Amino acid sequence: MDSVKIGVIGTGAISKAYLGMAKNFPIVEMVACADLNMDAAKAKAAEFNIPRVCTVDEIFEDKSIEIVLNLTIPKAHVTIGLRAVETGKHTYAEKPFGVNREEGTKLFDAAKAKKLRTGCAPDTFLGAGIQTARKLIDDGAIGKPIAFTAFMIGRGHEHWHPSPEFYYQVGGGPMFDMGPYYLTALLNLLGGVKRVMGMASITRDARTILSEPKKGKIIKVETPDHVLGMMEFENGCVGSIVQSFAMRAGSGAASPIVVYGTEGTLHVPDPNGFDGPVKLCRFEDGKNDEFVEMPHTFVKGYGRSVGLADLAYAIRSGRDERCNGAQALAVLDLMQAFLDSSKTGQAITPTVAYKRPKPMPAALPFGTLDA
Numbered sequence: 001m002d003s004v005k006i007g008v009i010g011t012g013a014i015s016k017a018y019l020g021m022a023k024n025f026p027i028v029e030m031v032a033c034a035d036l037n038m039d040a041a042k043a044k045a046a047e048f049n050i051p052r053v054c055t056v057d058e059i060f061e062d063k064s065i066e067i068v069l070n071l072t073i074p075k076a077h078v079t080i081g082l083r084a085v086e087t088g089k090h091t092y093a094e095k096p097f098g099v100n101r102e103e104g105t106k107l108f109d110a111a112k113a114k115k116l117r118t119g120c121a122p123d124t125f126l127g128a129g130i131q132t133a134r135k136l137i138d139d140g141a142i143g144k145p146i147a148f149t150a151f152m153i154g155r156g157h158e159h160w161h162p163s164p165e166f167y168y169q170v171g172g173g174p175m176f177d178m179g180p181y182y183l184t185a186l187l188n189l190l191g192g193v194k195r196v197m198g199m200a201s202i203t204r205d206a207r208t209i210l211s212e213p214k215k216g217k218i219i220k221v222e223t224p225d226h227v228l229g230m231m232e233f234e235n236g237c238v239g240s241i242v243q244s245f246a247m248r249a250g251s252g253a254a255s256p257i258v259v260y261g262t263e264g265t266l267h268v269p270d271p272n273g274f275d276g277p278v279k280l281c282r283f284e285d286g287k288n289d290e291f292v293e294m295p296h297t298f299v300k301g302y303g304r305s306v307g308l309a310d311l312a313y314a315i316r317s318g319r320d321e322r323c324n325g326a327q328a329l330a331v332l333d334l335m336q337a338f339l340d341s342s343k344t345g346q347a348i349t350p351t352v353a354y355k356r357p358k359p360m361p362a363a364l365p366f367g368t369l370d371a
Contacts, residue, residue: 010071025309092119099171118325123307127274142261148239185271198338200224
């Protein structure tokens with residue numbers, strides 16, 4: 001199967017995770033990279049053997065490039081995506097799909113009109129952890145799913161990120177930054193959502209950067225840094241999701257995602273990773289309520305770029321990609337719904353239909369996603 005040529009726009013902190021893993025997929029060929037900071041682009045090109053450093057315009061003008069890998073800040077995701085679509089290129093973007101439902105829909109519709117694909121992170125649900133948890137639920141290991149909890153609790157990115165400002169702007173915050181991991185995992189585990197409610201707050205109006213090189217700079221907080229969401233899935237499962245940059249969690253904190261069923265409980269691994277442990281407790285007569293770590297039933301060792309590689313395979317084979325724009329738009333719709341509900345006090349029905357992507361193949365060798 002011929003490789004797919006990729007042009008990278010944005011060579012900031014997240015690009016290393018993508019470029020480091022991409023080399024494991026022969027179908028992915030990184031041919032060029034661009035950044036407003038040309039020195040940063042040159043450094044990444046040298047580190048990961050990308051043959052060409054160029055301007056953003058040159059990425060769009062290169063007819064050999066089939067996918068634009070969009071690793072810009074959230075506010076630029078749709079702008080770059082629309083330019084890629086206008087020049088006939090598929091896109092794969094870092095999350096979120098957009099900073100609001102309206103602009104995300106604009107990109108999705110523009111690509112659909114041109115029969116182009118709009119892949120989007122996160123791809124962590126393609127890892128062995130979430131895929132194994134999904135299979136256990138689908139196979140009835142916990143009976144009927146009844147409830148869930150999903151918690152991401154942290155102090156905020158100003159403690160470690162070199163440029164954390166955009167995490168506190170519109171399109172940032174814990175729900176738009178970390179929420180995509182949790183919501184994408186939940187959708188893959190439980191299916192579509194019937195309705196949601198939310199409460200959100202700005203706990204601190206300003207943050208002080210504690211990391212280098214901007215230590216001491218004050219950030220104005222423009223979007224909620226603590227969000228609680230309640231979700232009712234179409235299968236009847238109900239639960240809560242908390243995404244917070246406002247507090248710390250101790251070492252004894254609960255699992256990131258727990259799904260409770262009529263016949264058992266499942267501890268789902270951190271959806272920000274790929275291969276975390278999956279633990280199952282079955283409510284069987286004569287046994288204690290003990291959690292047992294379950295063997296992974298899918299390929300281990302993947303990292304960011306597996307979704308990009310899956311998109312490349314889908315382009316070549318004609319099948320549906322798993323990290324697709326429809327899923328990313330459904331996640332964006334939910335994230336905005338939590339914030340909208342917080343303002344109105346009303347439950348909100350999602351406006352974007354959701355279809356679970358097919359599970360990952362389990363029998364293929366590492367780095368190969370299609371037979």
